[in-house]
Amino acid sequence: MANRGVTIADVANKANVSKSTVSQYLNNRFEYMSEETRIRIQNVISELDYQPNIVARSLKMKSTSTIGVIVANILHAYSTQVIRAIENVCNGNNISTIICNSDDNPKKEKEYIETLLSKQVDGLIILPTNGNYKLYQRLVKQEYPIVFLDRLVEGISTDVVLLDNEKASTIAVEHFVEQGYKDIAIVTTSIIDNITPRIERINGYKNALKKNDLIVNPDYIVAMELDSLDRGLDKVFSLDKKPDAIISGNDLTLMEILKYASKQDLKVGEDFGLITIDEVSFSSFHSPTLTTIAQPTLEMGTEAAEILLSKIINKKPEKSPKLHRHEPLLIIRESTKEKKHFRDI
Structure with missing residues (x-):
């Protein structure tokens, strides 16, 4: 179980580096640190089970006007159609989208989530693999804007848009x-x-x-x-x-x-x-x-994007996340x- 009392200062002290160096590591800025320093920080983070507060980090930076979309299999007609709708909504609101394809692979999905967070995207729309429960849970607890599409993950309380x-x-x-x-x-x-x-x-x-x-x-x-x-x-x-x-x-x-x-x-x-x-x-x-x-893929993609943008703009989570079911035809x-x-x- 993660030690929620561990801070960035604790990591810096144990790794014998400055807090700014740890911050650079967390943001994948490795240009000015040696390989030995990078490995030492990585080992300390693992040893202390340090989990950076995504919300706290993002508050220190301006909005990037970018969201991430992670689909399970981009070859599905469903995926390409909902992506089109999401992009339409975001483009109309001057928001850029980064599209990632997890191939229904939890490891690949986790890597994409971490990469997108390091790029400080303002929110995520995910067709979840069901294999990263702790990561999903951490994002929800930190009130990070996230919407699931097409799939439920039991125990994760966030808005979900899917078919009946x-x-x-x-x-x-x-x-x-x-x-x-x-x-x-x-x-x-x-x-x-x-x-x-x-x-x-x-x-x-x-x-x-x-x-x-x-x-x-x-x-x-x-x-x-x-x-x-x-x-x-x-x-x-x-x-x-x-x-x-x-x-x-x-x-x-x-x-x-x-x-x-x-x-x-x-x-x-x-x-x-x-x-x-x-x-x-x-x-x-x-x-x-x-x-x-x-x-109704266009309606589903549109609704997912609108829900996410509302979360980002309001900067407050929904009191009661909803299950948004759409009718088949x-x-x-x-x-x-x-x-x-x-x-x-």
Whole structure:
């Protein structure tokens, strides 16, 4: 547990340097110190478990008119779309944005957070990896402006902007049922790290099946890393009772499903119905056109930016941080046409 009584003076005394030298170290200004001094300060900070007060440091400096945005995977259509909206809001308020991609890697995310803090950004919008609880908690306790996007972290009290994920998969199941489908599978990326959208979408899927008096078949739930999804799909389509419909958990799993179908000569809309959560740019001209559950990404990115800027301007935390849920939208196309004349596979 961190020793909250440790000060910058304590670090300086033990490292036998001045407080200004420690301050320079904390701000990554290593030009005028030797490698030996840098290592000594680093070791003392680790030994004393010193944690600089981010707010106290930032109060000594003027606003940088810059915020940091850390996304989990910049390849997601969701990420690029919310970034666009965040940048629009910030640009309109003369705020610059620094975009970082954590690759869903907690170590990389931590490094980016620390780098952005050292650059004295005025606030952070993060799609959290769920792997840096103590760091998130410290920022919140120090009343540093921070907003989470797309994901919850249990125990961290800050504003979160995200989709009503359970409703998204519920809408998908109910549309399939209306079209005559009964054996519905869901395919998403790994749930090992308890990533909010993946967990909530599977929960919504299960609850919707039960509500419609359909059996929850564990063999129809595929949650794996992207590079393993073809094996998961192989297993599903090798079952005696194959699924007649698939819900894709996001745009990246959609690409894997489409590649698998092409390789196996499976026809979307004929061999199985398909709905993907996340609107994709090619959905309206793919053959067949793809039914999607769209997220209001521009509204979500806009709201996240506006909440953060309000925190920065008011310099006071919200008394009761809120969970801001957004409504999913079903866009019906040809990949979920009424089930009839399906080929035997």
